[in-house]
Amino acid sequence: MAAKGVERLLNVIMTIGSRRRIDRAKLFAVIPDYAGAASDQAAERMFERDKAAILELGLPLATERDVLDENTVYYRIDAGTSDAVLDLTTEEYTVLLAASRAWDDAAAGGAARRVRSKLLSLGHDADPDLLRRTPRGAVESLPVLSPLLEAVTAARSVRFTYRGTQGVPAERHVEPWVVGVHEGHWYIHGWDLDRSAPRLFRASRIESFPTAGPPAVQERPEQTDLASVLGAMHESDDQARAVVAAAPFKALALRDRAGAPLDAERLELPPLPRPAARRLVLADVRWGELLEPATWRAELAEVLTAIADVHEDEGDLAGVEAAAVRPEPRIRTTPTGADTLSRLISEASYVMERGEVDLAELSAALGVSTTQLITDLQVLFVCGDMGTGWEDLIEAEWEHGTVRVRNAEPLRRALRLSAVEITALLAGLAALEPSAGEAEAIVASARRKLLAGADCGSEGPPAPPTRDELAEAASVDEMASRTADRAESVLTAVHRALRADDDGDASRLTIRYSSTDRPGTSVRRIRPLRIDTDGTRSYLLADCELAGAQRRFRLDRIVEILPPGTPQERAGTGAGPTLDGLVDGQVWLRLDPPGRWVAESFDADQLRDGADGSTFARVDSPVRAALVDAVLESAGAVEVLSPRELRDTIVTVARVAGTRHTQA
Structure with a gap:
């Protein structure tokens, strides 16, 4: 339009x-x-x-x-x-507004762009204190998500170009059943029409804007659990209960899976297929040792030895020079007329509800520039009731930084949310949930009202999704979404300190923190400032007395709230390597198909395709500890080619861990 x-x-x-x-x-x-x-x-x-x-x-x-x-x-x-939209409390409206901020509007497409505008048309005032304590960040926002969500809710097929693990792009024709999040990344599960079988697709590997196809004909399963589908990819007849020895307050992902106390030194995992258990243990092998089964332990020693051997000498960069640079997919979405009109109505409604609004306040509320806002107001100024003449045009003023809108009563109404927009908000709520703390009940009630407000009873093709299907379409696997919620007392204490918001003792906490880059734990006195999230993890920004500066702490690694007055101490005691900070400069990786997830996880700055089917990735200044752990977790599918010092680090870590697993 x-x-x-x-x-x-x-x-x-x-x-x-x-x-x-x-x-x-x-x-x-x-x-x-x-x-x-x-x-x-x-x-x-x-x-x-x-x-x-x-x-x-x-x-x-x-x-x-x-x-x-x-x-x-x-x-x-x-x-x-006109009033049958959403009956929300101030707190529920606030968490929904926070959920709309979880999306990157520019990348996620029309549904995400419209959601915030429509929420503002409801006429509510947000709770500024609750909004400040709600994490700011982003769901993994991709321009392909909006048409995929629309395909799920409209029961239609879609076509897109997809680059699978083998690295070759191909056209795919799919009837999506569910679009959901697993470990911070979006996946699409549905019926592949070309292969006549269910298939799973990672959204970040879609390289073209999905186009709508004919209505879906394949019957959708009654239950589509994304976590189960992903788990089935690691299925094996070789299953057992792995037993792991772990350093106290370390190997936190293994502890989550085992349901073990943070200071337990022996963990027993639930029955898992061998490939899944191997990946879990390798990811935390700096802090753990697989004790049983003995055959798995021997295999783990062989894998670690092979990783060390590959990294022993200089990396071969000849393949990088010969490989062709992969063009970066450019999937652009531009605002539609529906997006613009939704925003115009919301701006008018927002201002009329308040009488007058500061231009900068309205700009911040809508998430648009003041230049765009003035352009919108100029459009309102020339529109109105055409049936009675020019005297009934909308009156819009914005001089001196104050916005007023009059004579636009038909726009003073709440805009209903579509099924796709409700799904976008559900995904945003799922991103907030791990760090909701005391607001968890508010998040839950807002979700219930969203689903209750979905129009699920209308007739006519295509059949609208049920409430359960809407919730499922924005599903997040339980373990990933609850990781930051390991200790309820931690979140409760953090939110209490954020509410205090002063320089007194009430706004300060003494925490035990377990970092990923060094052994042991540190004890720190902090003043929390805000919670952020990146869609995968939640972080606490705080003033740290020990560092004498602001520091960012992963919420799930604040393992304990200690009594006031507990002496502060730095980390570094205990067994294990120290892998501080970022790698200086560029890192080149060679990736086999099973390890290509590493390039996506570290948002590779460049990808190259080798003639032999190999993939090379350049990652600029990655977090050292995280990259070393990822290389080990890949079980030999990833090799660091440069720099040499990082190769040497991997040799040291792999040899130490391998030796532990060869000793009786």
């Missing part, structure tokens, strides 16, 4: 909404675009498109025929249903 179309549709909404009803003939006469259409048929087609857009916005457009003349059709905005 071009700018002219946005103005026309805004005029249609104002003209219909400003009166009890208006007949079709008069509407066609007073709306300039209809009156100036090349033919009656062209005006009819234009009006039918506009009606569909009004309904998509969530405005209750009603049609009725004259009781004396059935050829006369009247239109009105049904005021009787």
